[in-house]
Amino acid sequence: QVQLVESGGGVVQPGGSLRLSCAASGFTFSSREMHWLRQAPGKGLEWVAIISSDGTYKNYANSVKGRLTISRDNSKNTVDLQMNSLRPEDSALYYCARDISGSYSVDYWGQGTLVTVSS
Amino acid sequence: QSALTQPPSASGSPGQSVTISCTGTSSDVGGYNFVSWYQQHPGKAPKLMIYEVSKRPSGVPDRFSGSKSGNTASLTVSGLQAEDEADYYCSSFAGSPWVFGGGTKLTVL
Numbered sequence: 001q002v003q004l005v006e007s008g009g010g011v012v013q014p015g016g017s018l019r020l021s022c023a024a025s026g027f028t029f030s031s032r033e034m035h036w037l038r039q040a041p042g043k044g045l046e047w048v049a050i051i052s053s054d055g056t057y058k059n060y061a062n063s064v065k066g067r068l069t070i071s072r073d074n075s076k077n078t079v080d081l082q083m084n085s086l087r088p089e090d091s092a093l094y095y096c097a098r099d100i101s102g103s104y105s106v107d108y109w110g111q112g113t114l115v116t117v118s119s
Numbered sequence: 120q121s122a123l124t125q126p127p128s129a130s131g132s133p134g135q136s137v138t139i140s141c142t143g144t145s146s147d148v149g150g151y152n153f154v155s156w157y158q159q160h161p162g163k164a165p166k167l168m169i170y171e172v173s174k175r176p177s178g179v180p181d182r183f184s185g186s187k188s189g190n191t192a193s194l195t196v197s198g199l200q201a202e203d204e205a206d207y208y209c210s211s212f213a214g215s216p217w218v219f220g221g222g223t224k225l226t227v228l
Contacts, residue, residue: 045157045165045208047217061216095164104153104212105170112164 002026002108004096009113012086020081020113022096030054030074033099035106036081038092038115046092050099051079064090086117122218123148123209130226131199139223141192141209149190153212156185156194159222160205168207169194201227 008020020036036048049060049070058070069082079096093114097106124142131137141148141156148154154172157165167176169185172192182197192211196203204227209220 044222045210045219047210047219059215100167100170100176103155103170103174104151104217105155105167105210107167107170107176109164109166 002098004098004108004110006094006096006110006113009094009115011116011118013119014087014117016086016117018083018086018115020083020094020096020115022079022081022110024077024079024096024098027098029077032101034070034072034079035097035099036068036070036079037095037097037106037109038090039095039112040089040092043092048094049081083115086115088117091115091117122213123211123220125207125209125220125223127221128224128226130228131196132228133199133201135199136195136197137199137225138193138195139207139209139225141194141211141220143190143192143211143213143218145190147211147213147218148187148192150214151212152187154185154187154192155210156183156192157208157210158203158205159208165208196225199227203227 003025005023051070067085072079093112095112096110098108100107156169158168159165172187173185184195206222208222
């Protein structure tokens with residue numbers, strides 16, 4: 001079955017960096033676009049970034065553009081999110097999710113990894 | 120402020136039907152047939168319930184249906200059951216980024 005397992009979350013000071021990783025299994029990873037989304041505590045969902053199946057296309061929410069970078073390794077079935085210049089408003093539960101292919105929707109989500117940006 | 124507007128709450132009794140609206144603009148909901156709905160129980164990851172306005176993933180009960188008229192999409196839950204009590208979020212393709220609604224808390228009375 002499809003599994004997505006995020007890791008790498010933690011507490012970081014404003015201006016700091018963190019790298020999140022998502023390990024995928026149960027499907028042909030190299031054929032699917034992947035996403036990162038986030039949810040601040042008690043708040044709604046926010047789409048963060050997308051990467052194409054071969055890694056050549058990437059796009060970001062305006063709120064994170066220039067600070068967060070999505071990447072993937074199809075040989076390891078992982079998708080990462082490098083987070084630099086972190087701000088308190090980046091504090092959230094970060095979810096990795098699988099694209100449903102051609103429908104601008106995600107059909108499987110991980111359980112999330114928590115990022116807290118605080119001094 | 121969320122890009123898509125949802126009512127903060129909705130409610131219904133078991134067996135009843137309830138409809139949740141999601142209002143956007145011609146740049147998102149009205150411009151594309153790529154509206155999705157997600158269900159989220161407390162402490163859990165979201166679950167896809169509807170995609171492409173009205174399609175249901177396998178395993179989602181047919182009590183859940185989606186529709187769209189102009190700039191407003193709707194999720195209807197028929198035959199309400201206790202386990203339907205959750206937060207529901209709509210999302211739409213908006214050219215490049217995706218946009219989400221602020222969420223609706225559905226209470227089964």
